Amino acid sequence: MGSITLKKVAKRFGDIEVIPPLDLAINEGEFVVFVGPSGCGKSTLLRLIAGLEDVSGGVIEIDGADATSLPPAKRALAMVFQSYALYPHMSVRKNIAFPLKMAGMDKASIDEKVNKAAETLNLASYIDRRPGQLSGGQRQRVAIGRAIVREPAAFLFDEPLSNLDAALRGNMRIEISELHHKLDTTMIYVTHDQVEAMTMADKIVVLNSGRIEQVGSPMDLYREPANVFVAGFIGSPSMNLITGNAATEEGATTIGVRPEHFHLSMSEGKWQGTVGVSENLGSDTFLRVEVDGIGTLTARADGEFPASLGDTVYLTPDGERMHRFDASGLRMVR
C-alpha cells in the first residue's frame, strides 16, 4: 500500500503554467522529498497529489487505481500542514479523533487508537488541552498524531518544520525519520531546506519552475548533479560554479567545485587568492577567497587552518571531483 504514480500531470492557473506535464513514480514505503526554491511548484505538486487542487491534465494513480478525480477525503492520504491547521476549538484528543469520527468508527476503537497515537508521540500529558495552549513543537506532534491514526496509504508533509526554531527542527527531523522507519509507510515531504532533504530522504525530487530537474538518492545528487541548477542547490555551502577561462581549460562552459573539494595551502597551488571573510565553526572554517580572473570562491578548511583576512592562499581543485557542465547547463560525461 502506498505507491503513487504521476503521469503527465500538469497544473495551470489561468494562462500561467505552474507545472508543465511531468511524470514521477513514488514507490511503496519510500521517503520522498520535494525540494526547490520558493515558487518552484513543490507545494502545488503536493496539493495536486492530495486532491486539494484539481489537475489541469494528466493522471494521478494511488496504489494502481486512478485517483485523479477523487476528492481529498477518498484518497486515503493524510497531510501535515505548515501551519499545523489544528482545530482550535477542539482538545488535542478531539483533534486526533476527528478523522476517525469522520470515518464513522465506534467510540471504543477511537479511544484506543487515540491513546496509542498519544503514547507514540508523547502527547499523553497534554491530551485534554486546546491547541492554543501548546508550544509549536507540541502542535506539530498533534498534527502528526492526527495524520497517523488514520493509517493512511501515504503521508504528505508540507514544510512541516519551517515554523519551528533551529534546535527543535533538528529534533523533529529525527523524530519524523524514526516514525518513517517504525510505520514503513510512504511519505512525501516538501521543503525548501536542502539539509532536511539530504538527511531524511530515500529519494529527492529537485524542482525548479515546476519542472523536475533531477530525481535520485541524496548521495546521487551530491556526487553527480545532472545540471548546474541541481549542482548549485544541493550541498551546503553551495558548490562554486566557475565560468570563463578556468572552465574552458577543462573543456566545459561551467565547472563546479564543492568547497570541501579544494586542497588549500599557504605556499603553493593552482589558483592564488586573497582571503576575505572567514567563518570558523570550530571543526571547519569556511573561507571566502577572492581569486583573480575567477571571482569569489568558498573553500572549506580545517578548523585550525591559519589563514585570516587579507592573507594569500592557494587553492587546488580536486580534479577527480570536479563537475563539468556544457553550454546548456547539462552535466558532461567524462
Place this chain on the structure above:
Amino acid sequence: MARAVTLNRRLFNTGLAWTLGLLIFFPILWTILTSFKTEAEAIALQPALFDFEWTLANYQEVNSRSNYPRFFMNSVIIALGSTLLGLLIAVPAAWAMAFVPSKRTRGILMWMLSTKMLPPVGVLVPIYLLFRDSGLLDSRIGLVFVLMMVNLPIIVWMLFTYFREIPGEILEAARMDGASMKSEILYVLTPMALPGIASTMLLNVILAWNEAFWTLVLTTTKAAPLTQFIASYSSPEGLFYAKLSAASTMAIAPVLILGWFSQKQLVRGLTFGAVK
C-alpha cells in the same frame, strides 16, 4: 525617571478617557435624570443635576397614555426579524466571498458598502410609493424587510472579515481528514465562526433598534416601534420634556442593558476583526 513619565502619561490617558466617556454619556444621563423631574423643573432656567424632587409621575402618565408593551414588541420583532433575515442572506454571501473569491469580489463588497453612503432621504419617495402600492405601509413585515436591506452591507462586511480570519488550511485539513461538506461546516466552520456571527447579530439588533428614519416614515400605529413611541411625545401637544425623557428612557433601556452585558462581543464586533 522613565517610570514617572509613564505614570503621568497613564494618569493623563485615564483622565482623558473618563472625560470623553462622560461627555458621550452625558446626554443619556441628562435624559434619565429629566425623566424623574416635574415638567416645571425640567424646563427650569437653572436646572438641577441631582438636587430636585424625584418623581415617578412621568412614567405613570406615559404608561397610562401609551401602550408601551405593544411598541416594545414591535421593536423586538423588527430588530430581531431584520437581523435574522439579514444573516440568512449574508452568511452564504460572505461565505462565498471569503472562501471562493473571484476577481470581482472586492468590487462587489465596495459597491455594497457604497450604498451606505447614499442618504436614505434620497430613496424615500420611491420606497414610500413601493410600500404604498404593495400595501406594506405600517406593516411589520415591510419594516423588517427595509431595515434588513439598510443593514445588509454591514452584516456582509462584518461576516466577510470574520470568515477571512479562519485559515483556509484548517478547512483543507478537515477535507483531508475525510469530512464531507456537511461535516466540514457543522464541526469545523460553524464553531469557529460562531463568535463572529454572534457579535454581528448583536450589533445589528442595536442598529435596527435605534433606526428612526424609516420606522418613523413608514409606520403610524399598527407596526410602530419604540421610535414612534418617543416621537409621539415630542410635537402635537407642545413639548413636555419630562414625559418625553421618560418615554426615551423606556425606549433605550432594553438596548442599553443588552449593550452593557455584551460589551466584550460588541467591542470585538466594532473593531471589525482588526484586532486578533
